[in-house]
Amino acid sequence: MASLAPTFGRGAMTNHWVDIKNANLVLIMGGNAAEAHPCGFKWVTEAKAHNKAKLVVVDPRFNRSAAVADYYAPIRTGTDIAFLGGLINYLLAHDKIQHEYVKKYTNATFLINGDYQFEEGLFSGYDAAKRSYDKSTWSYVIGADGFAEVDETLANPRCAFNLMKQHYARYTPDVVSNICGTPKEQFLKVCEMIAETSAPNKTMTIMYALGWTQHSVGSQMIRTAAMVQLLLGNVGMAGGGVNALRGHSNIQGLTDLGLLSNMLPGYLTLPGEKETDYPTFIEKRTPKALRPGQLNYWQNYPKFHVSLMKAWFGDAATQENNWAYDYLPKLDKVHDVLQVFEDMHNGKMNGYFCQGFNPLAAFPNKAKIGGALAKLKYLVIIDPLATETSEFWKNFGEYNDVDSSRIQTEVFRLPSSCFAEEDGALVNSSRWMQWHWKGAEPPGEAKGDPEIMAGIFSRLRDMYKKEGGAFPDPVLNLTWNYAIPDLPGPEELAREYNGKALADIADPKDATKVLVKAGQQLDSFALLQDNGSTASGCWIFTGAWTEKGNMMARRDNADPSGLGETLGWAFAWPANRRILYNRASCDPAGKPWDPKRSIIHWNGSKWVGFDVPDFKPDSAPDQGMEPFIMQPEGVARLFALDKMVEGPFPEHYEPFETPIGTNPLHPKVVSNPAARVFKGDLEQFGTAKDFPYAGTTYRLTEHFHYWTKHAVINSVLQPQQFVELGEELAKEKGIANGSMVTVRSNRGHIKAVAVVTKRLKALTVNGKTVHTVGIPIHWGFKGVAKNGYLANTLTPYVGDANTQTPEFKSFLVDIEKA
Amino acid sequence: MQVNRRQFFKICAAGMGGSSLAVMGFSPAVALAEVREFKLLRSTETRNTCPYCSVSCGLLMYSLGDKAKNAKLNIIHIEGDPDHPVNRGTLCPKGAGLLDFVHSPNRLQFPEYRAAGSTEWKRISWNDAFSRIARLVKDDRDKNFIAKNAEGATVNRWLTTGFLAASASSNESGYLTHKVVRSLGMLAFDNQARV
């Protein structure tokens, strides 16, 4: 998500599941939807059957998506930027881009700072000691009028378009094939098929998942794909877009609600410790338009922030105390999970809560995670299931060989209810907020998460009332007006994050008219105010629970467009829009690029259609407002400015454990120069000399992470841990199908059954033969399936430089007969 | 008379007995299916969504028990919701096994406690668990809360306890969790979005 927001303005899947049926071409790369998102993949099948769409799969493994593809090309794990960079080069060299779209709707024409440069694998401003960039040169040329300068003719060599062209000119088909191991003809065939969708009436959709996010350059892989889609004019179109297939059922919702170290709900951000006063903090987050006439929606930032503080702290948040600015913790740095477990491992943490989360299995380098947990004073587990983490202190033989008596951590394990035992909403990958209902009571004494949080919090608050203590103000003043304080209800919470008026809201056009009365639920975030007269716990969710009731519970599946636009089904943020940036589905004059897939259009006085326009509803085309309304420049970014930590254009860097030991593009800069590597972890990286094979983890269709091994039927379907290797490697190592093997990395080993297939083939990379070993992740030492090793025993402790998502997809292993 | 399975359900729910259906001229094939249908007919239908992947397929859950007070509902069957625009009634092997997740032998039933150095769990009451956790949290926060940094700027943060939230939990519980965690000044806060 850290790459979609810098490019388009919002970090979310642009289109939605059903819309995939409108595509002419589906590219699955960095994911395996047929197995991991089967019922969503159905819409690919639909596109093939009813829209004559072609499916292209690019993956290290001939997976089940590939099995039903029209074309498959293999790729070495971790090299997708090289492949997609080569694709950009191909599109530009063969003039297969949608010119008008690129000129009008992207920053292709924008002039870039004269000091920006890229040389020998590094962008301007690199500080090797800090492993980070001074990004000041990654910027636009700003004219005397305060706006960014553009060259509509694209003649200026310093416009983003020409810099991009120059950057990717290095990615020739030969270079791509040499890095990726994809045979050149196959790479070119994929390019040819994709290039066809540059026609305004042809779209490609891209579906990706963890196969792109779980790399040290994951965010930039996604950004390269986003750039491809912009060049082809496929963003905002039905059947187009960049579709992030989120893993968990509410990962989108929890991201929207900002449950991350440095975030607040609705993509608002926490202050850093340098932001010592409120005006500086708020000003920095309230951008000025970078081009004339742009909507620049984030100019409303103060309204969202103040409404959040009113929702959380009520009367204690006032104009005088800067809306309780001191109540917000100030960041010294981002405390993402890798940072937190590093600190825990160094004995700097005392307590930890795991609510429905199994870090012993989910984070890299199991030995380090277990060692870190053992240094805690207390650990609180809130979960419906008996997870491995909850018993990290218990000896399970070879699978968890620990000495309990030496682990001094106190552990509380609190049983929580599961989905079937609660009311509430989840946000699916398509941003649909769908309400669900309780069908039974939880087993035994298990309780819902809100009740558990309330149980701990109410006691804590009582203690602060009685005893005082460190800065009790935010604890004592936290809004808690629930009918039963120890049991906050889902309806109450949903109404709270939606937001309401605290005073009458007058019509800005006519002060005598009241738009919303005090106490009423708001039906749009356009009503939010920066003067404390509205409260909203998550501004992007406004409209989900209005005076009309629960919009998330709506169940009208009518699709008048025939394009899958079911606006009466549930509620999609923002404002019930189903396809983001849909203004870009029309040409600058407001006419759909393709009348057959028209979702909105300009009718002469306003924007209308089958979707909610992602645009100012009455802004006429000749007023010059551009479609990407969340960006201050109004257009999408080919050049990402300073929004990505390792560069404004994605560049291929090798995985931290690389099977070729070099980067053929620039041997001096092999891996992501801006990725954070902790000291002890660096020493634990292995090299190809000892661990010659590319290891990659993956998922099976019968299992979901580490949950379904607790379910009998799934455990019957896939009972035992295995690893997958190709026939050539098996022959070389004398490994028979079905025999036991040991797979080692520099961090540990696992034992599993060998499954020898034709699906993994050796690739020739930089003159070397590279084999891949596939490692499904679903086993552990708790569950009803056969016990097995946690696969993260093998994986390296390094993450994507922007998101710190661990590099689970590319590392080095050795394999031998057990 | 064309009656699909769901309409058949509705007719039954409207109070027609099996025998009168036969009188109405239903084919024997439909009548044979009654054994199965009647089991679900006595159940309560609840709409839900699959908690696994983000396709978020619509579900129909069937519970025995009529929601009367003191009658404990028990989910006996889960299937895809045919009205749902995305999955249109289908479920994948993960979702099709959901009943076994709900009834997994590894579902936790009671609050438990493992003491330092111990090899086993001991049951405790909710009240004990809440009070003792609140005490540990407060003691750690009071001791390690950082009101000002070295430069003297107000930072009001607490770094020695962390929280991982569940991305399969609902918006409502996520929202409440976020409120509580931030009010304490915690920064070591994350969810599965990272992994």
Ligand code: SF4
């Ligand atoms: S998978 Fe089994 S149950 Fe499902 S349709 Fe095929 S045969 Fe029938």
Ligand code: SF4
């Ligand atoms: S049934 Fe399968 S495809 Fe549907 S939400 Fe569940 S896991 Fe995803």
